[in-house]
Amino acid sequence: MAAQSEQIIDLMPEQPVVSDQRHWPHSFHRLWLYRPRSLWDVQLYGLAIVIFLSFFPGWFHAQEYLLFSLLALALWSCWTGRIVPHVRSPLDLPLGLFSLWVLATVPFAIDPLYSLTEWRKFTTHALAFFWAYLVIRRQTTELWKPLCFAAVAAGTFGMSLYAVVEFLVRGGSLYSRAIRAGA
Numbered sequence: 001m002a003a004q005s006e007q008i009i010d011l012m013p014e015q016p017v018v019s020d021q022r023h024w025p026h027s028f029h030r031l032w033l034y035r036p037r038s039l040w041d042v043q044l045y046g047l048a049i050v051i052f053l054s055f056f057p058g059w060f061h062a063q064e065y066l067l068f069s070l071l072a073l074a075l076w077s078c079w080t081g082r083i084v085p086h087v088r089s090p091l092d093l094p095l096g097l098f099s100l101w102v103l104a105t106v107p108f109a110i111d112p113l114y115s116l117t118e119w120r121k122f123t124t125h126a127l128a129f130f131w132a133y134l135v136i137r138r139q140t141t142e143l144w145k146p147l148c149f150a151a152v153a154a155g156t157f158g159m160s161l162y163a164v165v166e167f168l169v170r171g172g173s174l175y176s177r178a179i180r181a182g183a
Helices: 002-006 029-033 039-053 057-080 092-108 112-137 144-169
Strands: none
Touching: 039 057, 039 112, 039 144, 057 112, 092 112
16 A cells, blocks of 8 residues: 555656557546647647637737747758658649639739738648648647647637627527627
8 A cells, every 4th residue: 555655646758658549548638738848749739729719710810920930930940950841742732733823813803912912811821731731740649639629629619609608798699689790
């Protein structure tokens, strides 16, 4: 009995355990007690924050600033570590051709400046895709699966809660659902 009470339980092991099983860990406590040990772990938590922020349109600018900061940090890390930052994906050619096609149509648009702004937004989304793909490919553990799932679940819950509260504040009720969107 004394030997069991003196045993130290390490909740945060030095190296995360890589499971060969195809399912997620049995509990999410590993997700929240995990200490980032490398820049790519920090990038992974940044990815989770970017995923969460994408559910709230009012925070898109904060999301863009965070995304470009993390992208610059990832490119710097790749450059100093002599790692090729581009990870091949099946979407390279279609995204590249679509981006070039949209850019080629900008001069012929009714409002070229607006079209160029929309092309910039598309390019930002494409860069976000490639950055997320790079971050996920650089992970050594399966931590990214429950973390990204938790970010999507939290964002969905937060967005739904915000919509219900806004509906109730504007005078909506179970019996009177005549409240319309203000857009």
